[in-house]
Structures are given as structure tokens and as C-alpha cells.
Amino acid sequence: MLSHESVLLDASLDALNIRGDGVYVDATFGRGGHSKALLERLDDAGRLVVFDQDPEAQAVAQGWMRQEARLALEPFNFSHLYKSIEARGLIGQIDGILFDLGVSSPQLDDAQRGFSFGKDGPLDMRMNPLAGFSAADWVAHTSYDDMRRVLREYGEENNAGRIARAIERAREQAPITTTLQLAELIERAVGGRRGKRIHPATRSFQAIRIAVNRELDVLAEVLPQALDVLRPGGRLAVISFHSLEDRIVKQFLRAQARPPAPDPVSPAPPARVRQVTRRLCDEAEAQRNPRARSAVLRWAEKCA
Template sequence: MSKTTDAGTGHIPVLLAPVLDGLNVRPEGRYIDGTFGRGGHSREILQRLNAKGRLLAIDRDPDAIAAVDETLQSDPRFEIVRGEIAQLKTIGRQHGLLGKVDGLLLDLGVSSPQLDDPGRGFSFRYDGPLDMRMDPQQGEAASSWLAAVSEKQLKKVLYEYGEEKNAPRIARAIVAARATQAITRTAQLAEIVAAAAPGRGLKIHPATKTFQAIRIYVNAELQQLGSALQA
């Protein structure tokens, strides 16, 4: 397993070398990093490109865009766009790369900086607002969705996106809890899930799969991936 720390961010991309080897970067190639994050993969791709190479990075998280440092901003081979991977075809066309890309990198899921920021609401490890949106300015926050979703739909989401075997109990507990108090904090949700399905003997926190399932649903991650792969 290869781990490399991003300059200035402390974020560690996992399996970096195998991923880049699989991408088989050509020095003069054109590439898209569809999930820029904190730029770990993008920096490594740029190191393998010559002056004729080109890299277009995409991310829908405004924090990721804001984290782009001067070194990347001043690199003529590099460009970053705030957008979704579902818009890959449109973005590629706008930047003259449609049908001309040598490789596409998608590192799906939540990043360490997102998990470590209580204000983003991705993690049960910290108490914060129950948001979970990759782009806090778009879509519905997890708390709003939980306030209105039916027990049947919630159970389905937990099953399909979290493979949570205790989905019926957890869904029932969430619906019962919200009837007395709005679920707006990560700590609230984690406590409700842990009480409904204690998970004795598990190596992971009882709320792990629930948080994963809700995050995937709120951000339409599988639909985003499907659209990107059709581009």
C-alpha cells in the first residue's frame, strides 16, 4: 500500500502508486482527475507529464477548489473546474477534451479532510450539523431528508447503499426518534443507530453503514458515477 502526503494538506491518498501505474500516464497525454479532493492524485499525474501534457481536475466541493495552491494555479498544464462528474461530458466538451482523453481518474467516496471537518457532517466521530453534502450549496442536507423520508424508503436506502442488515430496526428507530425531536446533529443520529443496533463484537462503529448509506443517497453518488461512465 502506497501513501503519499499532499503538500500543505496532510491528506494521504491511499494506494497512490498502484492507481497511477494503472492509469499508465503518458508524458504528453491528456487526463481528467474527476475527484480532485486535495490534489494528491493530480500532483502525481503532473509529475509524470511533460510540457505538452494536460490535466483537467473536477470537484464539486468548494473546499477542494479553495485548497488549490499557487503551484498548481500557476502550472499551465493544469486547470480545475467546480462541477460534478455527472457533467463530465459537458465539461470535457467545454475544455476541448471530449474524445481526446487518455485517462480518467475517479476516486469515489468521502475524503479525509471532509471526514475530519465536523461542520460537514460526514462522520459520527465528531458532533456537527447533519449535512453530508459534497457541495453544501446544492441539494438537500441529510437532516432535511431524514425529517421527511418514509420508513420504507429509509430502510431501502440503508439496505441498498449501506448493506445494513439491521436496516428495519434502524429505520424504525429513526422515524420514532424524529417524532419527538428533529435529528439535526451527527451525534444524535449515531446515538439512535447505536441504541437500535448495538453491534456487539463488530470491528466498526454501529453507525458506519448508516452514515455511508445516507451519504451515498444524499449525494446521488451511484447516479453520478453512472453518468460519468457514459460520457
């Protein structure tokens, strides 16, 4: 969810195979780029349910709802997908679900949200700044071993141990409370940029953001829910922006397309999805929107 100009917009809508009178879910409303385009493909009988845990995104959706009767907001993280759709009496009636993962441009560009090391602001990084613990809390209380593991696993950071040790030493002297404070600490820990194309803090900020928001855990939890709420023939489409997210989606869809037999003598259960397809961001879109360069769209159709 990395742009005001929605990433892979036409491809993701085509993947959903939209019916004018269908019922759809945009599980990551953001500022409504995909939702706006989806509503344009629905007729008066169509419905769109959107999810977002960010109060600023919720305010945008609520403003739309005053003029758009086909739109309904669920002001939650998409981990509430099954519960919310069940409460609406729509289990097995959803025609398509779209996930546009990650952090949105408005979140990234607002220094007060604490996602970016390029602008000084409070070290927050929460998708919902009213819930949970902040990145400042995380760096203050996480053990060295857990910091090193998160930086290595979620950020694929080769200097994870060195950075974790630097954080541990620095917080003994004073709290780490701002984005630039942390970014400069990481830069010193790895010996500066020395001609590197990306800032030395890039991977660490990604890792801490993922840990603070439990992004990978929540993604793994919601994918089975998505299949449960879809109707037979309904489509699931997921746009991811880094390999960790994409690996979870890929492995889930492959397992649902070719479920293993529970034991050697039992037949394999039937597949739950078909037409598992991948689409990458093309060069033209990457030039228009450099943040979209790493985007991967995967989609599949629920079997009857």
C-alpha cells in the first residue's frame, strides 16, 4: 500500500473478475485508491466492505460513506475479517477480497507517524497509533537476542547483531525516542553509508515496523479467513512489497491448490483454490511510481 497512485491497480481489479452486483472487500482501505476504482466497476446492487485500523484512513472512509450507500467500513485490522463478515451475514457470499499490504504513502510521509528515517519524528510506527506499543517501546524493552533475531529475520539485515548491541548500549544512556536518533545510531553502528545505495537504517526500520504491527503473523492468520468468507468462484488478490510477505502468500496459495494427504494411505483433500497467478510491477509503472518497483500481485479463485 505504498502510493497515492494505487499500485497494480488495473491488474488487481482484473484479478478480482468484478461483477457489477457483487460483494467485495478491500481489506486495506488506506486512502481509498483501490476502493474508488472498485466502486466504479460496481452497479447500484454492488457492495464494498472496507477495513482499516488507521484512524485517519477511517475518517476518509466515513466521509465517503455520507455520499456512497454501497460502501461500509469495518474500523479494524483485517485480522477481524471473518468475525466482521460473519456479523454482516455474508459468510460464503463475498465475490472478491483485495489486500494491499504494507505502509501507505500518507503514513510514510507524515513524520509524526514515525515510519520514516528521512524525517525526524516520534519513534512510533504503529498502523493504529491508538493501540499497542510503539517502536520506541520496542527498542526500549526488547532483549538483545530478540532484537538481533527480528532485525535478521524481518529485515534480512546482515549487521543485525552489531545494530542490536548498539541499541542496547545507547538505551542505557538515554531513551531512544525519535526516528533520526535511531537512524543515526544504526548508521554509526554499521560504519556509515560508504557508497551504499540505500540508507543503512532501511532494513532495520522495516524489521521494527513489522514487529511492532505483527504484520507477518496477522497476514498468516487472515489468509485462511479470506478463503472461508469467499463464495465458490470468488477471488482472493494480494499485493505485497517484500519477500517475507510474498513468501507467506505464495506458500499459502500453493498449499491450498495442492493440499497434502494427511497420511500415506489417505487420499489428499480436495484443492481449495485454482488458477494461482502472479503478476509483477512492470517497468512503466515502476518509473511512474518508484515505490511500486518491488510489488508482487498474487491471486487465486476459490474452488466450488
